[in-house]
Amino acid sequence: MKLCRALQSQGFGSRRDCVARVYAGAVAVNGVVCDDPETEVDPAGLALALDGVTWTYREKAYVLMHKPAGYECSHHPSHHPSVFSLLPAPLLQRGVQCVGRLDLDTTGLLLFSDDGQFIHRMISPKKGIAKIYRATCAEPVTDVMLNALRTGVSLNDEPAPIAALACERLDSVSLRLTLAEGKYHQVKRMIAAAGNRVEALHREAIGSHALPADLSPGHWRWLESADLRQLERPWPSATF
Numbered sequence: 053m054k055l056c057r058a059l060q061s062q063g064f065g066s067r068r069d070c071v072a073r074v075y076a077g078a079v080a081v082n083g084v085v086c087d088d089p090e091t092e093v094d095p096a097g098l099a100l101a102l103d104g105v106t107w108t109y110r111e112k113a114y115v116l117m118h119k120p121a122g123y124e125c126s127h128h129p130s131h132h133p134s135v136f137s138l139l140p141a142p143l144l145q146r147g148v149q150c151v152g153r154l155d156l157d158t159t160g161l162l163l164f165s166d167d168g169q170f171i172h173r174m175i176s177p178k179k180g181i182a183k184i185y186r187a188t189c190a191e192p193v194t195d196v197m198l199n200a201l202r203t204g205v206s207l208n209d210e211p212a213p214i215a216a217l218a219c220e221r222l223d224s225v226s227l228r229l230t231l232a233e234g235k236y237h238q239v240k241r242m243i244a245a246a247g248n249r250v251e252a253l254h255r256e257a258i259g260s261h262a263l264p265a266d267l268s269p270g271h272w273r274w275l276e277s278a279d280l281r282q283l284e285r286p287w288p289s290a291t292f
Contacts, residue, residue, distance in 0.1 A: 053093055053094075053095055054089065054090050054091065054092060054093070055070075055074060055079070055081065055086060055088070055091045055092075055093050056070045056071050056074060056089035056090070058093055058095065058098065058100065058109060059073070059074070059079065059100065059102075061146070062100065062107060062109060062110070062142055062146065063141070063142030063143060063144070063145035063146035064100075064145070065145065070089065071089040073102065074087060074088065074089040075087060075089065078102060078103065079100065079102055080100070080101035081093055081098070081099075081100060082097075082098065082099050083099070083101070095109045095111070097109075107142065108274075110274070112165065112166060112167040112170070113143060113146060113148050113164070113165055113166045113167070113274075114163070114164075114165050114170065114274065114275040114279075114280060115139070115143065115163065115164040115272050115273070115274060115275060116161060116162070116164075116261075116263075116264075116267070116272060116273055116274075116275050116279070117135065117138065117139075117161075117162045117163075117164065117270075117271070117272040118159070118160065118161070118162075118263060118264075118267045118268060118269050118270065118271055118272075119135055119154050119158070119159055119160060119161075119162040119255075119269070120159060120269035120270045121156070121157050121158070121159050121269075122157070123135045123137075123138070123156070124156055125150045125153035125154055125162070126153075132156060138270050138271075139164065139272060143164070146166050147166050148164040148165055148166045149164065149165065149166070149171060150162065150163070150164060151163035151164065151170070151171050151174045151175060152174065152183075152234045153234075154255060155237065155240075155253070157252075157253070158253045158255065159252075159253070159254045159255075159269065160254040160255030160256060160263055161255045161256065161257060161258055161261075161262075161263040162255070163258065163275075164272075170280075173284065174258070174284070175233075175234060177232050177233035179284075181232070181258065181259050181283070181284060181285075182217055182230050182231070182232060182257070182258070182259060183230070183232070183233075183234055183255065183258055184228065184229070184230045184231075184255065184256045184257040184258070185229045185230075185231070185239050185253060185254065185256065186222065186227075186228050186229075186253075186254045186256050187227055187228075187229060187239055187243060187250050187252070187253050187254075188225055188226045188250070188251050188252040189225050189226065189227070189243060189248045189249060189250060189251060190225075190250075190251050191225070191247075191249065192224050192225055193221045193224065193225060193226065193227050193248070196247075197246045197247055198219050198220075198221060198227065200245075200246040200247070201215070201216045201219045201227075201229065201242060201243070201246050202215060202216055202218075202219050203215055205242050205245035205246050206245060207235075207241050207242070207245060210235075214235075214238075214242060216229050216230055216231055217230040217231060217232055228256070229242070229243075239253055240253065258283050259282055259283040259284055259285045260282045260283075260285045261279055261282035261283045
């Protein structure tokens with residue numbers, strides 16, 4: 053692969069932009085400055101340094117973010133900042149999308165990718181990939197409420213009751229809820245149908261991959277092969 057093509061595929065601008073940056077001596081390949089955009093490079097293990105930042109070549113982008121409250125999962129937010137404003141320009145240039153969405157006030161694990169097949173697998177209910185949430189409720193969490201969530205609650209626009217894969221009380225007003233899908237406002241609607249109201253919602257994990265404890269709200273990191281295997285491990289492999 054030619055260097056200019058590698059740069060373009062990683063989101064560093066148009067071909068013309070990438071060629072100009074190479075000619076300007078702003079690009080290093082595996083630690084060595086290269087000024088020829090037609091240089092052949094091997095994508096395997098390729099490290100590209102631009103403006104002092106090193107980027108490892110990735111055929112597809114897989115990213116995890118700790119979503120903070122107050123951000124919309126949209127490229128065109130209505131009244132609040134977008135989660136995409138928290139990502140660097142190269143990821144935006146290569147067209148990463150949210151893998152499902154979290155509500156404005158919901159925090160926690162949010163995925164991004166430019167791999168359409170991966171996105172479909174992660175959000176498809178047929179794949180049985182667990183989404184695990186911690187909800188803080190307005191009223192005490194009762195046994196009746198937990199049983200309703202486990203056996204299924206009726207939502208206005210759904211033809212049949214929807215049940216959680218798992219549900220457990222964490223304290224008097226908090227519970228952990230595991231779902232196999234992510235319909236619009238699903239956790240909030242299910243808890244409302246069970247006779248309570250969500251006051252705070254946090255996604256802890258997808259599959260058997262938990263949100264890293266050391267990842268602060270608003271920050272992101274790359275997902276590696278081992279992480280992807282954890283994400284796509286179907287229920288009941290998750291143990292959160």
